[in-house]
Amino acid sequence: MSSVEEETLQRFLDAAARGDVNHVTTLLSQVPLIINQRGTNGWNALMMAARNGQYDVVEELLKHGCDKFSVNSSSQTAHDIAKFWGHRHICNLLGGANDVCQRVLPGVDQTPQENYFSRETLERLSEKRTDKSWMEDKERDPRTVYLLFNNLSPMVGVSQRDQGERVETKLCRLKYEDVKNLLNKPTTVLIFLGVEKRKNPLSSSTSSQKEGTSCELPAWFAVGSDEDAGELLKCCSDKCCFLKKDHRELLKLSEDDAGVVAQARSVLAWHSRYSWCPTCGSGTRVEEGGYKRSCLNSECRSQQGVHNTCYPRVDPVVIMLVIHPGGNQCLLGRKKIFPAGMFSCLAGFVEAGECVEEAVRREVEEESGVKVGPVHYVSSQPWPLPSSLMIGCLAVAMTTSITVDENEIEDAQWFPRQQVMDSLLRGDRSKLSLPPRQTIAHQLIKHWINMTSNL
Ligand SMILES: NC(=O)C1=CN([C@@H]2O[C@H](COP(=O)(O)OP(=O)(O)OC[C@H]3O[C@@H](n4cnc5c(N)ncnc54)[C@H](O)[C@@H]3O)[C@@H](O)[C@H]2O)C=CC1
Numbered sequence: 001m002s003s004v005e006e007e008t009l010q011r012f013l014d015a016a017a018r019g020d021v022n023h024v025t026t027l028l029s030q031v032p033l034i035i036n037q038r039g040t041n042g043w044n045a046l047m048m049a050a051r052n053g054q055y056d057v058v059e060e061l062l063k064h065g066c067d068k069f070s071v072n073s074s075s076q077t078a079h080d081i082a083k084f085w086g087h088r089h090i091c092n093l094l095g096g097a098n099d100v101c102q103r104v105l106p107g108v109d110q111t112p113q114e115n116y117f118s119r120e121t122l123e124r125l126s127e128k129r130t131d132k133s134w135m136e137d138k139e140r141d142p143r144t145v146y147l148l149f150n151n152l153s154p155m156v157g158v159s160q161r162d163q164g165e166r167v168e169t170k171l172c173r174l175k176y177e178d179v180k181n182l183l184n185k186p187t188t189v190l191i192f193l194g195v196e197k198r199k200n201p202l203s204s205s206t207s208s209q210k211e212g213t214s215c216e217l218p219a220w221f222a223v224g225s226d227e228d229a230g231e232l233l234k235c236c237s238d239k240c241c242f243l244k245k246d247h248r249e250l251l252k253l254s255e256d257d258a259g260v261v262a263q264a265r266s267v268l269a270w271h272s273r274y275s276w277c278p279t280c281g282s283g284t285r286v287e288e289g290g291y292k293r294s295c296l297n298s299e300c301r302s303q304q305g306v307h308n309t310c311y312p313r314v315d316p317v318v319i320m321l322v323i324h325p326g327g328n329q330c331l332l333g334r335k336k337i338f339p340a341g342m343f344s345c346l347a348g349f350v351e352a353g354e355c356v357e358e359a360v361r362r363e364v365e366e367e368s369g370v371k372v373g374p375v376h377y378v379s380s381q382p383w384p385l386p387s388s389l390m391i392g393c394l395a396v397a398m399t400t401s402i403t404v405d406e407n408e409i410e411d412a413q414w415f416p417r418q419q420v421m422d423s424l425l426r427g428d429r430s431k432l433s434l435p436p437r438q439t440i441a442h443q444l445i446k447h448w449i450n451m452t453s454n455l
C-alpha cells in the first residue's frame, strides 16, 4: 500500500470511528475497495464504528455491502465488538433478523455464526437440473462462469495485497470459449452449481414473474478433469495454477469462494469415487446437472424407487466441545498428525441408526473415557474432504477422568478457560495452540468463551 493509500485508509477509519457518515460516504465513492480494508491493528471501518456505537456509519457500511463476518487479529467480528462494548442497537443491526427471532423463538441464542465453507453465494435452482434445454443454453451463454478442477483441486490465480502481508487465493473464473473443447471429452464431469443470487432476495421470492428473472442470472458450473494439469492450465490466459493437494490450501480462499468450492469439490469427489453402480456394478450415466448417476442396466434394482446410491453423499460428523462439570475447563484432544502443541475438539462420524446426541456421547467416551450428559447443537459446517457435514455441539461432562483411546488420538486433556482464552484471543501459543478460524472447532471454542464471558 502506498503512503497516500495508507493515509486515505486512516482517514476512512477515523471517520467511521467518529461517526462522520458524510466523510465515510465520500471516501467510499472515491475508493470503493476501502470498505473492507483493515488498519494496522487489524480493524476495519465496521469494527471501528461498532466499537464506538456509531449506528449511522454501521448502517451505511452495511448498505454498501461490507463484509460483516470479517475478523480482527483477536478473531472478533464487528458483532462481537459491539456486544462487548454494550451497543445493543448495533448488535441488532449486525444480527439482521434478530428482533423477529427474539419475538418468535424467545430464548434462542442469536449470535450470528457463519462457518467457513458455509456461505451460499449461488442460488442452486435444483428444479432446473432436469431442464435439459435450459441447461444447454446456460452452458453456451457467454456470461456463464466455469470453475476448473484437476483431481479435485481448483484452478486459482494468486494475487498479492495488503503490502504483501496477505496473499489472496482466488478461483479462476473461465468462460464457455475457454472450456468448450474440454466439455466434449468423455471423461470430463460437468456440475451445475446454480445462478448468481439476486441483490435483494427478500423482494422477489414470492412473485412468479420475478422467478423468471432468477433463471436469467449468470450460471456457474464446475468442470472436473483428470487430464494433464499443464494442458488444462492453457484454458486460462492469466497466471494461474491448481491448488496444492494439502487441505490447508483450501483454507486460503475468500468466504465466497470457499462456499462454492465446498459444493463443487464434494460433488466432484463423489463422481470420482462412484463411477460404477454401487448396486450391480454396471456403468452409469451422469444426469441432472451432475447431481445424479443413473445405472445403465435397465434390470438394476436402483432403477426402482429412490436410491440414495444415485445421489451425491454427505457424511454427518459430530464435533463437540465438552465442558467440565465445574464449567471452567474444556476437553480438547490431539491426533498424531496435528502440528506440535495443537489441540482441538473431539469429533467422529455418526453411525447408522444413531442420533446426533448419542453419537456425541459415544465418540467422547470412546476417545477420552469421559461420560457426557446434555448435548446442545450450535452450528454446522460443510467440510468438503471429501463430503462431511460437521455438526457442532456443546456437551456437558458427567465424569472427569480421562482414558485416551490411543488408536484414535494421541492425548486429551482438560484445559482451563483462561489458557484457552490466552491462545484464542491473545495469540499466546506457548502452552496451547488451537485450529485456525476456518474450522468449526475454532468457532465452537470461541462460542463457549463468548457465552461465558458476558461479552
Ligand atoms: N472442521 C473441523 O473443525 C474438523 C473436521 N474434522 C473432520 O471430521 C472427520 C471425522 O473425524 P474423526 O475423528 O476422524 O472420526 P472418528 O473418530 O469417527 O474416527 C475415524 C474412523 O472412523 C471410521 N469411519 C466411520 N465412518 C466413516 C466414514 N463415513 N468415512 C470415513 N471413515 C469412517 C474410519 O475407520 C476412520 O478411521 C475427519 O475425517 C475430519 O475430516 C475433524 C475435526 C475437526
Ligand SMILES: [Mg+2]
Pocket (backbone or CB within 6 Å): 347, 348, 349, 363, 366, 367, 408
Ligand atoms: Mg472416534
Ligand SMILES: [Mg+2]
Pocket (backbone or CB within 6 Å): 346, 347, 348, 349, 363, 367, 408
Ligand atoms: Mg475422532
Ligand SMILES: [Mg+2]
Pocket (backbone or CB within 6 Å): 348, 349, 363
Ligand atoms: Mg467413529
Ligand SMILES: [Zn+2]
Pocket (backbone or CB within 6 Å): 277, 278, 279, 280, 281, 282, 295, 296, 297, 300, 301, 302
Ligand atoms: Zn446398477
